[in-house]
Amino acid sequence: MTLLTDDQKMLQETAASFLAEEGSIARQLRHWREIGCTDGFGHDLWKQFAELGLTGICIPESHGGLGLGATEAALVLEEIGRNLTPSPFLTTAVAGARAIDGTAHADRWFPEILSGEAVLALAVDEGPRHAPEQTALEAKRQGNGFVLNGAKQFVVQGGSADIIVTAARTAGAPGERDGITLFAVPKATSGLNADSQSLVDSSRAARLTFDNVSVDADAVIGEVDAGWAPLSRALSAGSAGVAAELVGVASGASAMTLDYLRQRKQFGKLIGEFQALQHRAAHLYSEIEIARAAAFKAAQALDSRDERAELHVSVTKAKAAEVAGLAVREGVQMHGGIGMTDEHDIGLFMKREAVLGELFGDVYYHRNRVAELSGY
Amino acid sequence: MTDLETFRSETRTWLEKNCPAEMRQPMRSEADACWGGRNWTFQSDAQRQWLEAMAGRGWTVPDWPKEYGGGGLSPAEARVLKEEMQRIGARPPLTSFGISMLGPALLQFGTEEQKKHYLGQIARGEIRWCQGYSEPGAGSDLAGLQTKAEDKGDHWLVNGQKVWTSYADKADWIFCLVRTSSESKQGGISFLLFDMETPGVSTKPILLISGSSPFCETFFDDVKVPKKQIVGEVNKGWDVAKYLLGHEREMIAGMGLGTGGSSVTLGAAVKPADPLLRAEIAAFDVDALAFAAMSERFAAMWKAGEAHPASPSMMKYAGTELNKRRNELLMAAGGSDALEWDSERSRKGATPRSWLRSKGNSIEGGTSEIQLNIVAKHILRLPGA
Numbered sequence: 217m218t219l220l221t222d223d224q225k226m227l228q229e230t231a232a233s234f235l236a237e238e239g240s241i242a243r244q245l246r247h248w249r250e251i252g253c254t255d256g257f258g259h260d261l262w263k264q265f266a267e268l269g270l271t272g273i274c275i276p277e278s279h280g281g282l283g284l285g286a287t288e289a290a291l292v293l294e295e296i297g298r299n300l301t302p303s304p305f306l307t308t309a310v311a312g313a314r315a316i317d318g319t320a321h322a323d324r325w326f327p328e329i330l331s332g333e334a335v336l337a338l339a340v341d342e343g344p345r346h347a348p349e350q351t352a353l354e355a356k357r358q359g360n361g362f363v364l365n366g367a368k369q370f371v372v373q374g375g376s377a378d379i380i381v382t383a384a385r386t387a388g389a390p391g392e393r394d395g396i397t398l399f400a401v402p403k404a405t406s407g408l409n410a411d412s413q414s415l416v417d418s419s420r421a422a423r424l425t426f427d428n429v430s431v432d433a434d435a436v437i438g439e440v441d442a443g444w445a446p447l448s449r450a451l452s453a454g455s456a457g458v459a460a461e462l463v464g465v466a467s468g469a470s471a472m473t474l475d476y477l478r479q480r481k482q483f484g485k486l487i488g489e490f491q492a493l494q495h496r497a498a499h500l501y502s503e504i505e506i507a508r509a510a511a512f513k514a515a516q517a518l519d520s521r522d523e524r525a526e527l528h529v530s531v532t533k534a535k536a537a538e539v540a541g542l543a544v545r546e547g548v549q550m551h552g553g554i555g556m557t558d559e560h561d562i563g564l565f566m567k568r569e570a571v572l573g574e575l576f577g578d579v580y581y582h583r584n585r586v587a588e589l590s591g592y
Numbered sequence: 593m594t595d596l597e598t599f600r601s602e603t604r605t606w607l608e609k610n611c612p613a614e615m616r617q618p619m620r621s622e623a624d625a626c627w628g629g630r631n632w633t634f635q636s637d638a639q640r641q642w643l644e645a646m647a648g649r650g651w652t653v654p655d656w657p658k659e660y661g662g663g664g665l666s667p668a669e670a671r672v673l674k675e676e677m678q679r680i681g682a683r684p685p686l687t688s689f690g691i692s693m694l695g696p697a698l699l700q701f702g703t704e705e706q707k708k709h710y711l712g713q714i715a716r717g718e719i720r721w722c723q724g725y726s727e728p729g730a731g732s733d734l735a736g737l738q739t740k741a742e743d744k745g746d747h748w749l750v751n752g753q754k755v756w757t758s759y760a761d762k763a764d765w766i767f768c769l770v771r772t773s774s775e776s777k778q779g780g781i782s783f784l785l786f787d788m789e790t791p792g793v794s795t796k797p798i799l800l801i802s803g804s805s806p807f808c809e810t811f812f813d814d815v816k817v818p819k820k821q822i823v824g825e826v827n828k829g830w831d832v833a834k835y836l837l838g839h840e841r842e843m844i845a846g847m848g849l850g851t852g853g854s855s856v857t858l859g860a861a862v863k864p865a866d867p868l869l870r871a872e873i874a875a876f877d878v879d880a881l882a883f884a885a886m887s888e889r890f891a892a893m894w895k896a897g898e899a900h901p902a903s904p905s906m907m908k909y910a911g912t913e914l915n916k917r918r919n920e921l922l923m924a925a926g927g928s929d930a931l932e933w934d935s936e937r938s939r940k941g942a943t944p945r946s947w948l949r950s951k952g953n954s955i956e957g958g959t960s961e962i963q964l965n966i967v968a969k970h971i972l973r974l975p976g977a
Binding site: 217218219474477478485486488489491494495497498499501502503505506507509510512513527528530531532534535538580582583584586587590591592 | 860864874875877885886889909963972975
């Protein structure tokens with residue numbers, strides 16, 4: 217594994233100061249939550265992402281992007297996680313951009329992603345658990361195009377998205393990878409209804425219904441029946457990205473908790489003096505370091521097109537969710553009563569972890585995938 | 593081709609020619625390692641040839657300077673050599689505490705004369721070293737050690753007892769912590785080197801729960817040690833000791849990777865049929881692969897000087913706890929086959945013996961609890977730690 221280059225360190229610093237300042241919990245998450253924003257994120261902030269070039273991290277230089285990769289995306293996402301910053305960065309600039317990269321849709325949508333105007337969402341799940349092979353939403357040929365019928369859920373940013381990258385079945389049966397086709401469906405298409413819901417962490421995800429939604433043949437991303445390739449490319453980029461964000465959530469929760477251990481007094485002592493808590497804090501530190509290393513490993517594997525990249529992606533998603541889960545549980549417990557209050561920020565980390573842990577497959581999904589990919 | 597690519601292709605050719613086929617077989621246990629030393633009996637001609645070929649190039653210690661018997665390789669070249677050795681499954685030509693522990697400490701704290709004298713012997717596998725640290729009354733509280741060294745003008749007179757001295761009965765020399773002053777706990781410790789054949793040194797193996805005896809009790813009864821055989825200054829041995837412990841912990845942390853390295857998952861090796869066991873093993877494999885990534889990252893950071901000085905404690909903690917879990921799961925996967933102790937079919941109880949031995953991993957070199965204390969104090973800077 218290689219360490220960060222000077223350029224990467226610079227990007228990390230830029231993202232860290234930008235998100236700590238503009239993307240802080242007080243300025244973003246609590247603000248939008250209090251006013252009951254239906255998008256769940258601020259479009260002004262998203263414009264600032266664009267001004268810094270961050271929306272173009274995964275967009276090739278030939279299209280005007282930064283032409284960077286999963287490693288740089290991970291650096292930004294860790295800072296997003298640390299500040300619980302609501303934004304469409306993961307779905308639009310990472311997973312969405314990777315889904316359409318190299319296809320005709322790139323010319324259409326990359327400029328608007330770069331300028332911070334377009335928001336993309338990925339519509340994959342059809343049940344409460346992530347199972348992309350089980351795609352059943354039907355896409356039937358009709359004339360020069362397709363008619364889509366079915367439903368999707370847990371479509372993150374589905375309410376605010378301009379374009380829905382949708383996995384549909386054009387052949388074969390649920391459970392098969394062949395026969396899935398990926399479509400770029402404009403949200404405004406008639407028959408497509410988005411029921412946007414507030415989730416436990418105040419982020420938004422939609423339940424989508426496709427009722428005889430007609431699209432042109434050029435809505436297809438890549439090849440008909442061979443959508444698994446762009447879909448898994450998007451899911452890998454998304455899973456590695458969400459893992460990096462979880463590492464940030466874990467780090468943020470842990471930093472907040474360590475601060476509390478250094479200032480809260482009981483029995484006339486700082487509670488951080490108690491060995492019972494010290495050992496748990498040290499164990500958590502060790503786990504977070506390991507999760508971060510796994511996130512870099514997966515990102516570098518994706519960037520270098522390592523043949524074991526898929527394995528590393530599932531390792532990092534499983535590990536990061538496990539560790540972030542530990543971090544937020546320890547965080548709330550070590551904060552004691554104050555940690556149970558809505559006023560304190562530590563609970564917000566717990567809520568965010570629950571959503572990110574589920575996104576693109578939970579711990580069990582990815583553990584199982586590690587087993588399958590290594591042949592057992 | 594870049595210089596590094598040239599180096600890789602030359603190294604590949606050289607290894608193909610010089611690494612005997614037998615030395616490309618996976619090691620079955622610690623007993624397959626080549627430890628070297630005055631009394632070493634080579635397991636085979638291949639083992640001897642391999643050591644001689646590698647030592648001839650300084651590649652038993654690739655990144656040590658050439659003048660001390662090393663290969664003088666840059667970190668990048670050393671990594672290429674490691675990768676090329678892994679590619680053909682080459683065994684390490686030499687395993688020793690001289691390489692992994694004393695050498696780095698001498699490079700840091702030794703006099704020029706000491707480096708010239710001792711490092712070459714280590715690199716060539718001529719002298720096998722053991723470590724005299726723990727004592728019956730000084731385990732986790734290592735700085736409480738009582739083995740005494742009195743200044744007798746031209747020599748130190750050493751009296752006392754060590755315990756958990758790995759391979760003391762097979763080693764030629766010992767690096768040993770002794771008390772040279774009672775005025776300060778950590779500031780009264782010195783670091784001595786001496787020959788295990790010196791009159792007054794005796795050893796007694798300790799039989800472990802695993803049925804083997806890798807450790808000894810070591811006794812010193814009026815042992816005379818020449819004055820020049822001290823590393824660092826008198827009463828400043830604790831600095832040397834701590835530095836060396838960092839390297840020891842780094843080495844023990846490597847156990848987290850298992851013998852197959854990171855390329856074979858536990859699940860792929862045991863193919864668990866039971867779904868609940870499969871699930872547990874999959875959870876383990878996630879942790880093991882993540883730890884392998886951590887090891888790579890740690891090694892790169894350590895070499896670049898970006899790692900926290902106390903981070904070997906975190907690595908040691910995580911790696912040894914992982915290795916214990918691996919052994920627990922191997923016992924579970926083995927079922928009643930994993931209970932046989934002596935049979936040929938069980939390779940003389942390799943699984944249960946390894947399982948029992950692994951319990952010591954989180955004790956030796958500082959217990960897991962001590963490592964957590966160190967992380968809490970030096971990395972997290974928690975109060976009163």
